[in-house]
Amino acid sequence: MKDFSGKVAVITGGASGIGFGLAKKAVAEGMKVVIADIEENALKTAAANLAELGGDVLPVKTDVSDADSVQALADKTLEHFGAAHVLFNNAGVGGGGCLWELDKKDWDWVLGVNLYGVIHGVSAFTKHMVAQKEGHIVNTASIAGLMSAPGTSTYTVSKHAVVALSESLYGELRNAEANVGVSVLCPAFVNTNIFAYERNRPEDKAIAQTEEEKAIAKATEEASATFFAQTMSPESVAEKAFEAISDDQFYILTHPIGSKEQVEKRMRTILDGGNPSVAGPQDFPHA
Numbered sequence: 001m002k003d004f005s006g007k008v009a010v011i012t013g014g015a016s017g018i019g020f021g022l023a024k025k026a027v028a029e030g031m032k033v034v035i036a037d038i039e040e041n042a043l044k045t046a047a048a049n050l051a052e053l054g055g056d057v058l059p060v061k062t063d064v065s066d067a068d069s070v071q072a073l074a075d076k077t078l079e080h081f082g083a084a085h086v087l088f089n090n091a092g093v094g095g096g097g098c099l100w101e102l103d104k105k106d107w108d109w110v111l112g113v114n115l116y117g118v119i120h121g122v123s124a125f126t127k128h129m130v131a132q133k134e135g136h137i138v139n140t141a142s143i144a145g146l147m148s149a150p151g152t153s154t155y156t157v158s159k160h161a162v163v164a165l166s167e168s169l170y171g172e173l174r175n176a177e178a179n180v181g182v183s184v185l186c187p188a189f190v191n192t193n194i195f196a197y198e199r200n201r202p203e204d205k206a207i208a209q210t211e212e213e214k215a216i217a218k219a220t221e222e223a224s225a226t227f228f229a230q231t232m233s234p235e236s237v238a239e240k241a242f243e244a245i246s247d248d249q250f251y252i253l254t255h256p257i258g259s260k261e262q263v264e265k266r267m268r269t270i271l272d273g274g275n276p277s278v279a280g281p282q283d284f285p286h287a
Helices: 018-030 039-051 068-081 105-114 116-131 153-175 194-200 212-229 234-247 256-271
Strands: 009-011 031-039 056-061 084-089 135-140 180-186 251-253
Touching: 009 018, 009 068, 009 116, 018 031, 018 084, 018 234, 031 068, 031 084, 031 153, 031 180, 039 056, 056 068, 068 116, 084 116, 084 194, 105 116, 105 153, 116 135, 116 153, 116 180, 135 153, 135 234, 153 180, 234 251
Parallel strands: 009 031, 009 084, 031 056, 084 135, 135 180, 180 251
Antiparallel strands: none
């Protein structure tokens, strides 16, 4: 897809972070924009900001972990704009901890948003893109989907699955000779609030914490905010994503030097019959 003007972009997790960066880029390209998010107040603020930039914006409160909610998003998009040309399955949350100490609620929540959110988006929108004979789907994974860092298990498992899902979808669309492109976005550290992901955990997935655990979580969040403020901007990620769509590029490595080094390191270890690296998320690339 070379010309974005007048086309319709749908962006989940669109009220903040990478999603809002994508939305601003879409508006700048002359696209009509649907932003979906579970945070209603943030959604209203984002829509107002995009309108000030001249955007034709439809905000839709959406829980991507719920298939009916995502189907409603698709229905509202088609009813309002009549088409959906670029779908960014972008909504996501963090997650991790010692694998054998995690609660089922942790898995249900992270996989529900990060993996099933993508599954639901693909299910709700792809058939329409195939029928209109034009479209592109960008699924947000992570560099964590191409390497495995201890301490990030729920997040890493979900992102590896998104990469695999995207690869399968790409092949199926090519086999069907559909004019629908697919890309998988694999960012490393980006200046977002993903470290504060607990703010969106639903009550039925909540985990009881001691006061000490709450204090540790708060201190970690504050330290993470300082660190993430120095990382790549969402706007830079959005630029790379739109370039990839235009070039029909599948793998989008936002940190091209470090990401390629990590992927090569992992593949070489596999081919050489080695054992996985024990590095943690500190080994994620910065450049």
